[in-house]
Amino acid sequence: MTAEPIVPARARTALPLLTQAEQRISPEWVRISMASAIALRMKSGRFTRDFEFGGINLLLNYDEGCLSDCGYCGLARTRPGAYEDKSFIRVEWPLVRIGDLVDRMGAHEASLTRLCISMVTHGHAYRDTCDITRRIAARVDTPLSILVAPPTLNRERLETFKALGVDMIGIGVDAVTEELFRSIRTDVPAGGLKWEKYWEVVDDSREIFGPWKVNVHTLVGLGETDEDLISIFTRLRDRQIFSYLFCFNPEPDSRMAGHPKSPLTRWRRIQLAKQLIETEGYTLDQFDFDAGGGLTHLSASRAAVEAVVDQGVAFMTNGCPGEKGEPGCTRPYGSYRPAEDFRDFPFLPQAADLERIRAQMRLDEVLR
Amino acid sequence: MTDTDKTALVQVAGFPLALDRMYEGRTHMWVARVGTGDPSIARIGLDSVGVETNGTLAQLSLPEVGEQLTVGRPFGQLEAAKFVGPLVSPVSGTVVARNEAAAADPGLTERDPYGDGWLIEVALTDFGAWLDGLTGEPDEIVAWFEAEISDYRMKGVIAQ
Numbered sequence: 020m021t022a023e024p025i026v027p028a029r030a031r032t033a034l035p036l037l038t039q040a041e042q043r044i045s046p047e048w049v050r051i052s053m054a055s056a057i058a059l060r061m062k063s064g065r066f067t068r069d070f071e072f073g074g075i076n077l078l079l080n081y082d083e084g085c086l087s088d089c090g091y092c093g094l095a096r097t098r099p100g101a102y103e104d105k106s107f108i109r110v111e112w113p114l115v116r117i118g119d120l121v122d123r124m125g126a127h128e129a130s131l132t133r134l135c136i137s138m139v140t141h142g143h144a145y146r147d148t149c150d151i152t153r154r155i156a157a158r159v160d161t162p163l164s165i166l167v168a169p170p171t172l173n174r175e176r177l178e179t180f181k182a183l184g185v186d187m188i189g190i191g192v193d194a195v196t197e198e199l200f201r202s203i204r205t206d207v208p209a210g211g212l213k214w215e216k217y218w219e220v221v222d223d224s225r226e227i228f229g230p231w232k233v234n235v236h237t238l239v240g241l242g243e244t245d246e247d248l249i250s251i252f253t254r255l256r257d258r259q260i261f262s263y264l265f266c267f268n269p270e271p272d273s274r275m276a277g278h279p280k281s282p283l284t285r286w287r288r289i290q291l292a293k294q295l296i297e298t299e300g301y302t303l304d305q306f307d308f309d310a311g312g313g314l315t316h317l318s319a320s321r322a323a324v325e326a327v328v329d330q331g332v333a334f335m336t337n338g339c340p341g342e343k344g345e346p347g348c349t350r351p352y353g354s355y356r357p358a359e360d361f362r363d364f365p366f367l368p369q370a371a372d373l374e375r376i377r378a379q380m381r382l383d384e385v386l387r
Numbered sequence: 388m389t390d391t392d393k394t395a396l397v398q399v400a401g402f403p404l405a406l407d408r409m410y411e412g413r414t415h416m417w418v419a420r421v422g423t424g425d426p427s428i429a430r431i432g433l434d435s436v437g438v439e440t441n442g443t444l445a446q447l448s449l450p451e452v453g454e455q456l457t458v459g460r461p462f463g464q465l466e467a468a469k470f471v472g473p474l475v476s477p478v479s480g481t482v483v484a485r486n487e488a489a490a491a492d493p494g495l496t497e498r499d500p501y502g503d504g505w506l507i508e509v510a511l512t513d514f515g516a517w518l519d520g521l522t523g524e525p526d527e528i529v530a531w532f533e534a535e536i537s538d539y540r541m542k543g544v545i546a547q
Contacts, residue, residue, distance in 0.1 A: 053442070053443070053468045053469060054469055057442065057469065060543055060545075060546050060547045061546060062442065062443070062546050063439045063440060063442060063544060063545045063546045064440070064441065064442020064443065064467060064468060064469055064470065064544070065440060065441065065442065065469070065470050065544050066469050066470060067469070067470050067471050067472065110443075110445075110468045110469075111443065111468070351469055352468075352469050356445070356466065356471075357466055357467070357468075357469060357470055357471035358446070358464070358466045358471045
């Protein structure tokens with residue numbers, strides 16, 4: 020038993036202290052998601068519900084931050100505040116030394132399911148991603164993905180990623196139509212991202228990494244229609260490319276801070292539609308839309324659709340798989356607060372969850 | 388008593404612990420009597436391990452003054468980066484004050500859980516009964532606290 024008088028102070032974290040002179044930038048420093056920090060015991064904390072978690076997400080870090088300026092992103096260049104203080108996808112991302120992180124990965128390798136490096140738009144991003152990939156691959160065998168920054172890449176660089184051991188590539192298209200992409204990511208104060216460049220990287224990645232090894236991030240709630248989303252799901256499926264659903268969550272002080280989240284009913288139906296398309300082979304002509312592109316009817320047998328709902332997989336987080344095909348990257352509470360309803364489940368929804376999902380989805384209105 | 392008695396603060400396995408109050412073991416709530424008036428007023432808060440194991444606090448939802456509390460029942464909610472759970476009352480009584488500063492900045496409860504980060508004050512329903520279920524002997528408190536830290540470390544909830 021240890022009991023000695025102290026002054027009231029509390030060390031929350033095991034992360035090392037810094038000297039002012041130290042530059043905390045990649046590749047020596049990276050940010051990691053709070054869930055990753057908890058899983059690797061670099062931060063204290065827990066999840067509301069118990070589940071296995073082993074998907075570690077890293078984010079490159081630079082003093083200048085990300086040089087893109089996407090209207091919905093917490094890291095946007097013109098979002099107020101110092102880059103140090105910016106959040107990415109709702110919560111703080113702790114800054115850690117890559118050496119410490121790789122050591123932790125080694126110590127916890129048995130429980131890790133998937134690793135992912137998120138690039139940002141920066142001149143050193145490609146070089147540093149290669150460096151970090153080498154260090155990780157030299158230490159652990161956990162499958163590794165990269166969420167790429169297309170403006171920094173070309174075909175040769177994608178081939179280098181593959182040669183370094185990366186097995187899956189993600190492309191954050193996010194805005195699913197060209198018009199929306201331009202309005203949110205191109206024609207903005209410090210924008211300039213090119214829709215064509217993003218799809219060029221999708222095409223190259225598909226050729227280099229193969230079928231079902233590439234994913235396109237599609238963000239629900241930026242102003243697109245149901246038809247826009249369901250249409251892109253079918254086009255990507257036909258090319259054996261995954262669509263990964265993300266739910267728009269307004270980041271404070273971003274240009275879209277006042278933009279509402281997608282209603283849960285719409286979100287659930289989109290989750291279901293994507294599953295029907297990706298795993299059950301549904302085609303675009305099985306979905307009817309109103310003049311505004313809203314989903315009005317699904318031509319399918321009720322029993323078949325109910326069976327997919329019962330499986331629950333449709334409502335889980337979309338992410339790269341683990342080594343044996345299990346959910347690998349599950350990002351708990353990534354786009355919603357713990358006090359809110361799950362948007363995507365980091366585990367297979369249980370019976371009570373499915374009951375709630377059904378109530379939220381109001382399937383009767385579109386199955387008739 | 389309204390201020391933490393600094394001499395009563397000890398460190399146990401890396402965490403501060405105040406020995407000038409009582410604890411409800413399952414919820415990590417502390418209870419400290421405020422003054423000697425009638426009815427008896429108790430100040431309530433979370434201990435340092437109770438705060439730490441939830442992760443970075445995001446929001447504290449506290450009851451309004453005048454609300455009735457029942458021992459063992461939720462009186463509010465704590466939300467952290469990846470966790471949400473009830474705040475469970477260690478006593479029965481009526482809320483007479485809530486810490487507006489902590490409600491506005493939960494970081495205050497993280498930084499000073501035994502002092503400025505207190506949560507609510509309650510006029511106790513039955514002073515004779517309020518000690519039931521609470522641990523007040525310093526040796527017992529330290530032993531319980533140490534065991535809890537060890538258990539949380541085993542579960543991987545505390546950073547290492």
